[in-house]
Amino acid sequence: MKFALPxxxxxxxxxxxxxxKTAFGVRDWRPGACVAQWALAGGKVDLGLPALAPAAAFxxxxxxxxIGVAPVGGQINPKWIPALVQALEAGLDIVSGMHTRxxxxxxxxxxxxxxxxxxxxxxxxxxxxxxxxxxxxxxxxLLAVGTDCALGKKYTTLALARAxxxxxxxxxxxxxxxxGIMISGAGVAIDAVVADFLAGAAETLSPANDPDHxxxxxxxxxxxxxxxxxxxxxxxxxxxxxxxxxCHDPFRTEIDEYPGFLIPPLATxxxxxxxxxxxxNPAAKCVAxxxxxxxxxxxEGAAILRDHExxxxxxxxxxxxxxxxxxxxxxxxxx
Amino acid sequence: MKFALPxxxxxxxxxxxxxxKTAFGVRDWRPGACVAQWALAGGKVDLGLPALAPAAAFxxxxxxxxIGVAPVGGQINPKWIPALVQALEAGLDIVSGMHTRxxxxxxxxxxxxxxxxxxxxxxxxxxxxxxxxxxxxxxxxLLAVGTDCALGKKYTTLALARAxxxxxxxxxxxxxxxxGIMISGAGVAIDAVVADFLAGAAETLSPANDPDHxxxxxxxxxxxxxxxxxxxxxxxxxxxxxxxxxCHDPFRTEIDEYPGFLIPPLATxxxxxxxxxxxxNPAAKCVAxxxxxxxxxxxEGAAILRDHExxxxxxxxxxxxxxxxxxxxxxxxxx
Numbered sequence: 001m002k003f004a005l006p007x008x009x010x011x012x013x014x015x016x017x018x019x020x021k022t023a024f025g026v027r028d029w030r031p032g033a034c035v036a037q038w039a040l041a042g043g044k045v046d047l048g049l050p051a052l053a054p055a056a057a058f059x060x061x062x063x064x065x066x067i068g069v070a071p072v073g074g075q076i077n078p079k080w081i082p083a084l085v086q087a088l089e090a091g092l093d094i095v096s097g098m099h100t101r102x103x104x105x106x107x108x109x110x111x112x113x114x115x116x117x118x119x120x121x122x123x124x125x126x127x128x129x130x131x132x133x134x135x136x137x138x139x140x141x142l143l144a145v146g147t148d149c150a151l152g153k154k155y156t157t158l159a160l161a162r163a164x165x166x167x168x169x170x171x172x173x174x175x176x177x178x179x180g181i182m183i184s185g186a187g188v189a190i191d192a193v194v195a196d197f198l199a200g201a202a203e204t205l206s207p208a209n210d211p212d213h214x215x216x217x218x219x220x221x222x223x224x225x226x227x228x229x230x231x232x233x234x235x236x237x238x239x240x241x242x243x244x245x246x247c248h249d250p251f252r253t254e255i256d257e258y259p260g261f262l263i264p265p266l267a268t269x270x271x272x273x274x275x276x277x278x279x280x281n282p283a284a285k286c287v288a289x290x291x292x293x294x295x296x297x298x299x300e301g302a303a304i305l306r307d308h309e310x311x312x313x314x315x316x317x318x319x320x321x322x323x324x325x326x327x328x329x330x331x332x333x334x335x
Numbered sequence: 336m337k338f339a340l341p342x343x344x345x346x347x348x349x350x351x352x353x354x355x356k357t358a359f360g361v362r363d364w365r366p367g368a369c370v371a372q373w374a375l376a377g378g379k380v381d382l383g384l385p386a387l388a389p390a391a392a393f394x395x396x397x398x399x400x401x402i403g404v405a406p407v408g409g410q411i412n413p414k415w416i417p418a419l420v421q422a423l424e425a426g427l428d429i430v431s432g433m434h435t436r437x438x439x440x441x442x443x444x445x446x447x448x449x450x451x452x453x454x455x456x457x458x459x460x461x462x463x464x465x466x467x468x469x470x471x472x473x474x475x476x477l478l479a480v481g482t483d484c485a486l487g488k489k490y491t492t493l494a495l496a497r498a499x500x501x502x503x504x505x506x507x508x509x510x511x512x513x514x515g516i517m518i519s520g521a522g523v524a525i526d527a528v529v530a531d532f533l534a535g536a537a538e539t540l541s542p543a544n545d546p547d548h549x550x551x552x553x554x555x556x557x558x559x560x561x562x563x564x565x566x567x568x569x570x571x572x573x574x575x576x577x578x579x580x581x582c583h584d585p586f587r588t589e590i591d592e593y594p595g596f597l598i599p600p601l602a603t604x605x606x607x608x609x610x611x612x613x614x615x616n617p618a619a620k621c622v623a624x625x626x627x628x629x630x631x632x633x634x635e636g637a638a639i640l641r642d643h644e645x646x647x648x649x650x651x652x653x654x655x656x657x658x659x660x661x662x663x664x665x666x667x668x669x670x
Binding site for chain 2: 234
């Protein structure tokens with residue numbers, strides 16, 4: 001997928017960083033592609049980029065507005081519509097990861113026609129996917145699984161893919177969500193696939209490859225998430241992972257925005273994922289735990305990693321802080 | 336949904352009864368709505384209805400051609416196109432449960448325009464579903480789960496819904512597949528929902544109800560199916576069943592059309608379904624096993640039921656042969 005670069009990152013009136021995970025993902029992994037941020041009145045998220053409205057952003061070089069907010073349900077908020085029209089009128093394309101197609105909003109469709117700007121719906125694939133076959137494909141695969149949404153599966157797999165490559169292994173990051181696609185330029189937004197073709201889309205995403213090539217596959221949701229577990233299971237079956245990496249936020253005790261839904265013990269979540277994964281790859285195993293320790297000091301983070309290594313009996317790492325060389329070597333040796 | 340009745344059932348060139356399960360379902364549960372069948376050259380399926388081409392069927396009263404074939408992937412076979420055009424030209428509407436929309440085939444769209452006939456795509460809902468919330472709703476719910484696809488989940492729930500009603504309980508059959516929708520006139524084809532909204536669609540299908548009302552929910556696929564397990568899990572989480580009924584074909588040892596994928600022991604499949612169901616309804620339990628014994632004599636079928644009752648320790652029944660009164664009474668007492 002080709003988008004006009006660089007981006008003005010649109011933050012809507014998001015109140016919390018977790019609501020703008022697309023914005024942070026693109027800023028962190030495509031920093032050269034981000035020149036400015038733009039929030040609506042009342043917005044509280046700050047990426048640390050210059051704050052510019054569309055016309056000023058265009059003048060400094062921006063060529064697309066990227067919707068950096070990720071609301072539950074993926075709908076276009078009516079409050080955004082005047083802002084998106086303003087961006088088109090300033091000369092910017094729009095790059096969106098919403099379920100709602102941009103052109104389905106009449107004001108946006110009309111403004112795009114009038115200004116000649118492009119509308120990109122990253123979440124929608126034009127591919128017709130097959131039903132999953134369960135047939136084993138050559139090549140090694142690693143999949144991030146989680147105790148919840150939005151706790152580091154994308155960062156973990158982006159960091160691991162880079163570390164695999166740095167260590168001299170053939171490895172490809174496979175995006176399964178809109179932000180990952182915006183970062184890597186390819187992939188399938190697995191949660192937007194028609195349900196019957198979930199496993200088939202996951203099979204298509206990591207096709208047969210060299211026996212020593214690693215697909216590092218971004219995870220989605222969680223098998224214990226009341227809303228999204230179906231997506232997670234289709235992705236798990238279709239990915240046929242040899243290696244699972246469990247991603248967890250050590251400060252989260254219940255599912256985000258689902259009060260009362262406690263996160264089970266990590267060993268329970270690991271056992272469940274391994275059991276389900278073995279249906280399509282009997283060799284599947286959990287090889288490591290990725291912990292998001294970004295909210296504490298490096299020393300406290302290191303202590304959390306040590307504690308979890310002892311209690312869980314698996315290598316633990318923070319994808320943004322740990323030396324990933326030994327983690328990669330351990331994974332390759334284990335599979 | 337309103338369709339012009341009665342139906343001419345279209346069988347394509349299906350070779351096996353299992354490939355025409357829509358046709359058998361509608362024949363068995365809406366017998367008064369089916370006046371004739373029509374197979375292409377080489378077709379081997381026989382519903383026992385008069386074999387009539389579209390013009391003759393129209394002359395005997397047929398007003399819609401219903402596509403009774405259910406191919407994997409749900410695509411419209413190019414071989415069917417001239418036949419479907421012929422049906423429109425004979426004055427019949429078309430009722431389809433395919434993923435492919437009828438109007439996306441240019442020849443069919445053109446013929447429908449020219450003849451003024453209606454095209455019904457039962458698998459597609461116009462509803463925008465929410466993300467699943469996991470919030471418990473009042474009312475009792477029963478969900479059929481399975482060891483595989485196409486072994487009796489629809490027949491089991493249709494028969495149970497009728498038996499609940501006969502026993503004086505408030506009960507509603509909730510269709511989750513195209514054939515169930517064609518039979519009952521309402522429902523959601525859950526496998527055609529965008530994956531992010533799987534659990535939310537299932538929640539929408541059986542909304543809050545009287546505490547003593549039973550939703551009897553048609554199951555889809557299986558948690559151990561390599562292609563469709565994601566659909567099954569989203570339906571399970573969103574349905575929040577109090578009662579699970581496991582549906583099984585006692586003569587099937589591996590997943591149909593997935594050679595090498597053995598069906599696990601029934602107790603394993605039950606444990607897996609109950610474990611997952613308890614995420615959204617901690618009271619979920621498996622209350623009975625429905626066995627499809629249609630391929631053997633009534634005496635042999637009864638022996639199979641007795642054997643399974645002993646080995647599995649649960650009430651076992653054949654939905655088309657057993658007296659369901661005691662089964663219903665047992666389910667109500669257990670929940």
